Amino acid sequence: MDYRFADRMDNVRSSAIRDLLKYAEEPGIISFAGGFPAPELFPIEPLRAVFDRVLVDEGRAALQYSSTEGYLPLREKIAARMKRLNIDCNAGNVFMVHGGQQGLDFAGKLFINEGDTIICENPTFLGGIIAFGPYVPKYAGVPMDQDGMIMEELEKVLEANPKAKFIYTIPDFQNPTGVTLSLERRKRMVELANQYDMVIIEDSPYREVRYEGQHLPSIKSFDTKGLVVHIGTFSKILSPGMRLGWIVAEEALIQKFVTLKQSADTQTSTLIQRQVNKYLEMYDIDMHIEEIRKLYKKKKDLMLETIAKEFPEGFTYTNPQGGLFTWVEFPEGMDAAVVLKKAIAEEKVAFVPGAPFFPNGGHANHCRMNYSGVAEAQITEGVKRLGRILKTLRKKESW
Ligand SMILES: Cc1ncc(COP(=O)(O)O)c(C=O)c1O
CATH class of the missing domain: 3.90.1150.10 (Aspartate Aminotransferase, domain 1)
Structure with a gap:
């Protein structure tokens, strides 16, 4: 056919x-x-107990449609976790999505016109390339070393592409290289983004899975102009099958994401959000x-x-x-x-x-x-x- x-x-x-x-x-x-x-x-056992409690205690609400932004008690808990990572935010800055991958799709839909340039690490996450693909961007890849994206190279790329739509970065234990962006470079990236009014998409699914060295502040924590969109997920700290992630951004951007979510799938699963919320109440995720x-x-x-x-x-x-x-x-x-x-x-x-x-x-x-x-x-x-x-x-x- x-x-x-x-x-x-x-x-x-x-x-x-x-x-x-x-x-x-x-x-x-x-x-x-x-x-x-x-x-x-x-x-598995804790989740079984949690699922049961949600259905017994709040079954009717859990099986119902709910708000596009996401379940407020869960967004409040995520905002509190983000604050621990020095990200100054409240529940109004947190938006629930079906996994980080949906956040990437929305970022593409929100910013990319056909032929626009996006700046990324070279190599970058294949899922990112796949998510942005339908919006037909060009890529300006920035070389990396053992401390992540090289800032002198980023400067050159920005000079050549001052109207690029965003910098896409995976600063913590990058997929695919496993490399982490150093503290100095995180600060420098925000300085450069400020200079060019360039959005940074900080995709950070692994940041809590650090088993050596010192935790580094997220790029979002240095954001002074509302340019950084931080994407997080429960996939690597709880379960990828639950398909639950979040975006932290300025409220003006969250409003745009809400519109995109309404056209994509209305809202993130009420049931899964309430289950994860209950898990966070009943158990110690740390x-x-x-x-x-x-x-x-x-x-x-x-x-x-x-x-x-x-x-x-x-x-x-x-x-x-x-x-x-x-x-x-x-x-x-x-x-x-x-x-x-x-x-x-x-x-x-x-x-x-x-x-x-x-x-x-x-x-x-x-x-x-x-x-x-x-x-x-x-x-x-x-x-x-x-x-x-x-x-x-x-x-x-x-x-
Ligand atoms: C860098 C990166 N971003 C985003 C994702 C998407 O994660 P999920 O949609 O499961 O939250 C992954 C998954 O492996 C990833 O490695």
Whole structure:
């Protein structure tokens, strides 16, 4: 059938990650490809108790339509948590969405006209590229080092693109690199944004999953002109299946997001918001996050130690202080997509090739490896298998 699709569909890509995840389900495959939190830590029993309480105590309201901004007691609790992170806000600045991904879609819809430039880290989150795609932006990628986006490079990009629509950044344990933006650079980014009246979209799903080093203030905490839109989520601290996230922004922006939400899906699920609100009342989420941090540090250390032992010379990788991923750089010329095909076929191990994370292409010699969602025994075994393939390929292809 020759369907007459809208032109924007040419810019909607299916996620390479999603396509790959199907391999994770095949028997015997060890997959480092996903971005899954550790399922063994989902608080199933507490959530069962919470769900029950919500239905018994407030069932009629919980199953009803509710406000587009979100459930006020939950927004108040989120505002209080944000204040702990030095973000000066109240419930009026907090807007509930169905996951951070919906926040990115709304940011795209709100700001991007076809052909507009957006500035981002190079590489950046593939889900961001996918969310912005239908609005057809151009990307100005800013190079990064071990302290995140390089500010001198950002200055150059801003000079060349003073009318860019926003800077999109993932400052904490970035997806895909695991790198964190330093304190000085956070402050500098806000100074530059102020100079250009440039909105910053601060996408921060991992900020509470820090297991080493010192917490850094969010970029939003330095905002003096109402330019920073902060996106948070319960996906990595409670459950991604619940699809609950939030936006913190100036009330004038929240009003715009409300309009977009009304056209998208009216409101965020009343039931899920009340359940999470009740969880926050009945249980100590910080204790739960502490457990997540401990386990992820253990898994990260195990993955990096095994890579150090099993990978041949010439491969470098990041050592993240939080989050879910390490980012591996292969020797120049070695194509991670070619390696992946062989790794799946010959050793039943998968990862995500890095190229799709670069919005303007190139950089095929990278890959992202997830440790949070993989059992410890599988981390050791999977990295060993990958090491075997890499050694063989390096010899055979003289990479
Ligand atoms: C950088 C980044 N932003 C946003 C998201 C979306 O998260 P969710 O929609 O589950 O809240 C993710 C998920 O992995 C992410 O890594």
